[in-house]
Amino acid sequence: MPIRRAVVAGILLVLAVLIEVTILAPLPFPGATPTLVLVVVVILGSQFGASTGAVCGFVGGVLLDIAPPAAGTIGITALLLTLVGYVAGRFAESDDRPWWSFALLSTLAAPLVVLAGAALGGLLGDPRVRWDEVIGLMVSAAGYALVLGLVLMLPLRRLCRWAVPEAYSR
Amino acid sequence: MRDTRRSRIVLAILVLVSITLIVFDLRGGDSGPTRPLRAAGETVLGSAERAMASFVLPVRGFFESLGGLGDADARIAQLEADNARLQAELSTVANDRARVADLEALLGLVATNDYETVPAQVIAVGPAQGFAWTVTIDAGSRDGIERDMSVISGAGLVGRTIDVGPTTSTVLLIVDATSSVGGRLAGTSQIGIVSGTGRQDSLTMQLLDPLAVVDVGDVVVSFGSEGGRPYAPGIPIGVVAEMRGTEGQLTRSAILEPYVDISRLDIVGVVLRAPESAPRETLAPSSVGGG
Numbered sequence: 001m002p003i004r005r006a007v008v009a010g011i012l013l014v015l016a017v018l019i020e021v022t023i024l025a026p027l028p029f030p031g032a033t034p035t036l037v038l039v040v041v042v043i044l045g046s047q048f049g050a051s052t053g054a055v056c057g058f059v060g061g062v063l064l065d066i067a068p069p070a071a072g073t074i075g076i077t078a079l080l081l082t083l084v085g086y087v088a089g090r091f092a093e094s095d096d097r098p099w100w101s102f103a104l105l106s107t108l109a110a111p112l113v114v115l116a117g118a119a120l121g122g123l124l125g126d127p128r129v130r131w132d133e134v135i136g137l138m139v140s141a142a143g144y145a146l147v148l149g150l151v152l153m154l155p156l157r158r159l160c161r162w163a164v165p166e167a168y169s170r
Numbered sequence: 171m172r173d174t175r176r177s178r179i180v181l182a183i184l185v186l187v188s189i190t191l192i193v194f195d196l197r198g199g200d201s202g203p204t205r206p207l208r209a210a211g212e213t214v215l216g217s218a219e220r221a222m223a224s225f226v227l228p229v230r231g232f233f234e235s236l237g238g239l240g241d242a243d244a245r246i247a248q249l250e251a252d253n254a255r256l257q258a259e260l261s262t263v264a265n266d267r268a269r270v271a272d273l274e275a276l277l278g279l280v281a282t283n284d285y286e287t288v289p290a291q292v293i294a295v296g297p298a299q300g301f302a303w304t305v306t307i308d309a310g311s312r313d314g315i316e317r318d319m320s321v322i323s324g325a326g327l328v329g330r331t332i333d334v335g336p337t338t339s340t341v342l343l344i345v346d347a348t349s350s351v352g353g354r355l356a357g358t359s360q361i362g363i364v365s366g367t368g369r370q371d372s373l374t375m376q377l378l379d380p381l382a383v384v385d386v387g388d389v390v391v392s393f394g395s396e397g398g399r400p401y402a403p404g405i406p407i408g409v410v411a412e413m414r415g416t417e418g419q420l421t422r423s424a425i426l427e428p429y430v431d432i433s434r435l436d437i438v439g440v441v442l443r444a445p446e447s448a449p450r451e452t453l454a455p456s457s458v459g460g461g
Contacts, residue, residue: 014218017215018215018218018219018222019222020297021219021294021295021296021297021306022219022222022223022226022293022294023222023226023230024297025294025295025296025297025298026230026292026294026295027230028433029298031298032297032298032299033297033298033299035297035299049173049177050174050177050180050181051173051176051177051180051181054177054180054181054184055180055184057184058184058187058188061188062191062207063211063215064297065191065211066207066208066210066211066212066215067211067215067219067294068211068212068215068216068219068294068306068333068335068338068339068340069294069295069296069302069304069305069306069333069340069341070211070296070300070302070304071296071300071302071304071332071340071342071346071348072300072301072302073192073195073196074191074192074194074195074204074207074208075188075189075190075191075192075193075194075195076188076192078184078187078188078191079185079188079189079192082181082184082185082188083181083185086177086180086181089177090177113299114299117299117300118299118301121301124192124196126301127347127348128300128301128302128346128347128348128368129301130301130347130368130369133301137298137299141299
């Protein structure tokens, strides 16, 4: 991965993780915490392709897994976001995808990640998982991801194009 | 075509690495191979969160005060009423204080709220979809905090520290499903285990004595661990809201309502040292009667 791309993606992911735990999580949003990191991973995957998307998902996931006050099993979010970044990259390989289709992709991915996270946690014996809350968390996560996707997609795309022009020269 | 193949290989490697991390983290526990990773997170990301919080907190306070504008009038009326009542009570305090001093001298007690604490502010919260009730506070080992220290607020017990970095610590809240605290019904010797339910408004207390007489509204305080860690004794936890199971059944449990409002945590205190229990002198009849 070229250095510039890595730097841009790294800065965006670290910022997204910090904003998610210090700003979004303490605010009393009903249901899930808005999954900013997931939306950023979808955008990065859609801009830089499937390999970079998978790497960005992995890095963002590990950061979320270890950023205090994380208490869950390290690796679960990393695994799920790796898949999300890869799928976003593959989805972008067709040229005729309008920009908002990636907002829809994150809307679809967010509740699936919530569900898969709860299922994996439950399978691995995490006593915290509350299945009666999962549906509400999935619905709210989808809603927040749609809003974040629609708001962030164009500005972050422009930022990527401006910061890493060589990724678009093909 | 080559590009697709490369991305598949990258994906496979990263998925394998993630699964390896999961396995190591589950197997390792506190001394496992992922421990340094977590410590690095607490140190590096914790410091970054602290820096972030210095920008965020004033803004958050502004938005929260905006949300409360409508309630301001009602609050002022409430506070004025409270003030009047407290003024009335104040006049009796001087008398009470003299009596308390007398009694304390008699029993050789230390003042109860003698916990040595470090104040800290909540700077980060875990995402709701992780189901964990944990928060990060902006004080760490440089402030004298270690693992397994009680965290309290003005209202009562908040939780205990589970991870400590140089300038930040992670607190496991009492409502987390993995938290359990020894509790005692205030005024009696009934003890039990207070566990989190994963919901922010309720705790369950498993009573050890199936014949215990418990009423709704009874206050539960922390029983205290050996050496005051992780939980210092005598910290209010909550009030009994509901009893489950009938008297005499093998296990009885109570639903508690915690004193601390988890959703509005802001400033907390970390108990560095619980008050040393003063040796009580035996009361001889002559010393009480005053001769």
